[in-house]
Amino acid sequence: MHPISGNFRALLLYLAAWGPVSAILIYLFVSLGGLTWTRASALAIPLCLVFAFVCLSAWYSCRSIPLVSSGAWLAHLATAMVASLFWILAARAFADVLSTSESFSGIDQQLAGVYRILFGTGVLLYLLAIALHYVLLSNEAAHNAEKREMEAYSLARDSELKALKTQVNPHFIFNCLNSISALTSSDPATAREMCIRLGEFLRKTLGLGEKSQIALGEELDLVHAYLAVEQIRFGKRLKLEETTDSTAATFPVPPLLLQPLVENAIRHGIATLAEGGWIRIEIRNGSPQSLSIRIENNFDPDAPKRGGANIGLKNVRQRLDTTYGGRARFDVRADREQFQVALEIPAERTT
Amino acid sequence: MSQQARIRAVIADDEDLARQIIREMLQKHPEVEIVGECSNGFDAVRMIGELSPDLLFLDIQMPKLDGFEVLELIADNIAVIFATAYDEHALRAFEYHAVDYLLKPFRADRFEAALERAKERIGKKMSATAEQLSAAARNPGQYVERIVVKDGTRVQIIPVEKLDYAEAQDDYIGLASQGKQYLKQQTISSLEMALDPKNFVRIHRSYVVNLERVTRLEPYGKDTHVVILNDGTRLPVSRNGLKRLQEFLSGR
Numbered sequence: 310m311h312p313i314s315g316n317f318r319a320l321l322l323y324l325a326a327w328g329p330v331s332a333i334l335i336y337l338f339v340s341l342g343g344l345t346w347t348r349a350s351a352l353a354i355p356l357c358l359v360f361a362f363v364c365l366s367a368w369y370s371c372r373s374i375p376l377v378s379s380g381a382w383l384a385h386l387a388t389a390m391v392a393s394l395f396w397i398l399a400a401r402a403f404a405d406v407l408s409t410s411e412s413f414s415g416i417d418q419q420l421a422g423v424y425r426i427l428f429g430t431g432v433l434l435y436l437l438a439i440a441l442h443y444v445l446l447s448n449e450a451a452h453n454a455e456k457r458e459m460e461a462y463s464l465a466r467d468s469e470l471k472a473l474k475t476q477v478n479p480h481f482i483f484n485c486l487n488s489i490s491a492l493t494s495s496d497p498a499t500a501r502e503m504c505i506r507l508g509e510f511l512r513k514t515l516g517l518g519e520k521s522q523i524a525l526g527e528e529l530d531l532v533h534a535y536l537a538v539e540q541i542r543f544g545k546r547l548k549l550e551e552t553t554d555s556t557a558a559t560f561p562v563p564p565l566l567l568q569p570l571v572e573n574a575i576r577h578g579i580a581t582l583a584e585g586g587w588i589r590i591e592i593r594n595g596s597p598q599s600l601s602i603r604i605e606n607n608f609d610p611d612a613p614k615r616g617g618a619n620i621g622l623k624n625v626r627q628r629l630d631t632t633y634g635g636r637a638r639f640d641v642r643a644d645r646e647q648f649q650v651a652l653e654i655p656a657e658r659t660t
Numbered sequence: 661m662s663q664q665a666r667i668r669a670v671i672a673d674d675e676d677l678a679r680q681i682i683r684e685m686l687q688k689h690p691e692v693e694i695v696g697e698c699s700n701g702f703d704a705v706r707m708i709g710e711l712s713p714d715l716l717f718l719d720i721q722m723p724k725l726d727g728f729e730v731l732e733l734i735a736d737n738i739a740v741i742f743a744t745a746y747d748e749h750a751l752r753a754f755e756y757h758a759v760d761y762l763l764k765p766f767r768a769d770r771f772e773a774a775l776e777r778a779k780e781r782i783g784k785k786m787s788a789t790a791e792q793l794s795a796a797a798r799n800p801g802q803y804v805e806r807i808v809v810k811d812g813t814r815v816q817i818i819p820v821e822k823l824d825y826a827e828a829q830d831d832y833i834g835l836a837s838q839g840k841q842y843l844k845q846q847t848i849s850s851l852e853m854a855l856d857p858k859n860f861v862r863i864h865r866s867y868v869v870n871l872e873r874v875t876r877l878e879p880y881g882k883d884t885h886v887v888i889l890n891d892g893t894r895l896p897v898s899r900n901g902l903k904r905l906q907e908f909l910s911g912r
Contacts, residue, residue: 479745480721480745483745483763483764483765484675484678484745484764486764486765487675487677487678487681487745487764487765487766488675488677488678489765490681490764490765490766491677491678491680491681491684492677494684495680495684542675542677543675544676580674580721580723581723582723583674583699583700583703583722583723583724609723609724611724611817612723612724613701613724613725613726613729613806614805615721
């Protein structure tokens with residue numbers, strides 16, 4: 310949109326600036342053309358008003374011809390001369406009309422005497438308008454660049470945040486290492502087992518994050534590696550039930566979809582229950598081409614709040630949205646002491 | 661059992677293996693006797709009340725009550741060593757107030773150093789009070805969501821939205837919630853700081869009120885006012901309290 314005509318206040322300001330210009334033109338008409346003040350005003354004010362709008366067209370040529378290109382000023386000079394000639398034609402037509410009235414008779418002849426003045430001021434004014442428009446354009450460009458930079462910055466921050474969220478929970482790692490530390494003296498074999506399981510889990514996590522989709526079987530391997538570690542940590546406190554359709558293993562799913570949900574079930578479920586709790590995972594290859602997943606756990610509703618639950622769920626929901634649009638279902642339900650997440654994913658491969 | 665001065669210790673951590681490693685490291689120290697172990701916040705409070713140990717190893721994330729809530733409910737002459745996996749905010753506070761903190765997993769010599777510091781504290785019979793500790797551990801701008809109170813041997817949890825008002829009573833505060841009164845050893849100022857000032861206002865030297873409960877403000881006598889809560893309770897309002905209350909009421 311034009312920066313001046315597209316903005317009412319800017320337009321008023323711009324037209325006001327033409328006031329002094331018309332004053333100068335009147336003075337030139339009087340002193341050099343010998344017109345009376347009234348006649349000079351009757352001619353100059355409407356002409357300036359017309360030319361003010363003609364000069365707005367400079368924006369289009371400024372936009373199409375960058376200031377740095379060679380011959381830019383030559384082209385602009387040519388445009389200015391054309392504009393100025395147009396102005397003279399307009400002036401003539403206007404003077405012809407005026408001269409029909411008695412009080413302005415002969416004004417057309419008088420105008421012919423100031424053609425040179427009109428042409429000169431016209432070229433000068435148009436060139437000024439071009440300069441003004443270049444300033445406006447560069448302002449706009451700077452503003453846009455700033456906006457783009459801000460957008461790029463927030464985008465970078467978003468992806469950084471996402472990368473952070475999908476990373477492994479440090480609390481989990483440190484607690485694991487502490488368990489291993491305890492086991493090294495009392496049960497070295499289990500300590501080694503836990504090291505190996507933790508290693509498997511970390512390696513899989515690092516590998517999967519880069520892919521856009523993996524087979525459900527791979528995701529379940531990751532979940533099992535994770536649960537194996539937590540099983541050692543929590544011992545009898547963690548009871549696990551899992552039923553998975555054997556045909557579901559090849560179903561494509563986004564990576565790190567289930568692991569965060571199972572981790573939530575541990576953090577906000579088992580870890581809040583001194584006497585232990587259960588996690589139930591149920592995966593069915595639905596008809597005809599969808600996968601339904603249900604993860605349930607019990608929890609202590611009176612437990613102190615632990616942060617991070619909503620971030621994990623939000624993250625999963627967001628990834629389902631970006632992968633499947635509205636075609637995936639994601640339901641979260643919390644009863645008094647029971648938490649349930651249900652997903653339904655269509656069989657779609659993304660490339 | 662020798663008759664030498666023993667240090668009686670309790671270990672509170674919900675993970676077996678985490679308790680096990682502390683137990684193991686204490687084996688080298690016959691002067692420290694483990695008198696109890698527990699795996700959740702309720703048990704910790706009860707056990708500490710019954711056994712009054714000298715030393716407490718305390719995890720932060722536990723079922724029922726977290727480590728900070730346990731701290732609020734126990735006597736303040738116990739030396740506390742925190743053992744935690746990862747809690748950057750709490751760490752900052754511990755640097756000033758805790759006897760020591762152990763980051764899991766910890767080295768044996770780190771454990772020894774912590775135990776050494778604890779023994780010094782126990783010898784001098786001085787330590788940061790539990791109240792100081794838990795207040796310092798809270799992040800600035802973050803307010804409690806619930807208040808824990810010892811009700812006989814039981815622990816009562818009051819979500820802050822169910823707290824009607826609090827009243828100072830010597831070294832204690834009385835907490836009114838759903839028609840019941842609870843007593844807690846805490847100053848009213850520290851309670852005021854722990855509560856979100858958007859919902860709770862100190863209307864008097866001795867009273868903090870939940871704004872949700874206030875139905876009317878009436879003049880009472882020459883220079884004073886009273887607020888009337890929705891259950892009919894009348895609480896005095898001091899001149900400063902009136903100013904604060906009016907600020908909040910006009911701001912809403």
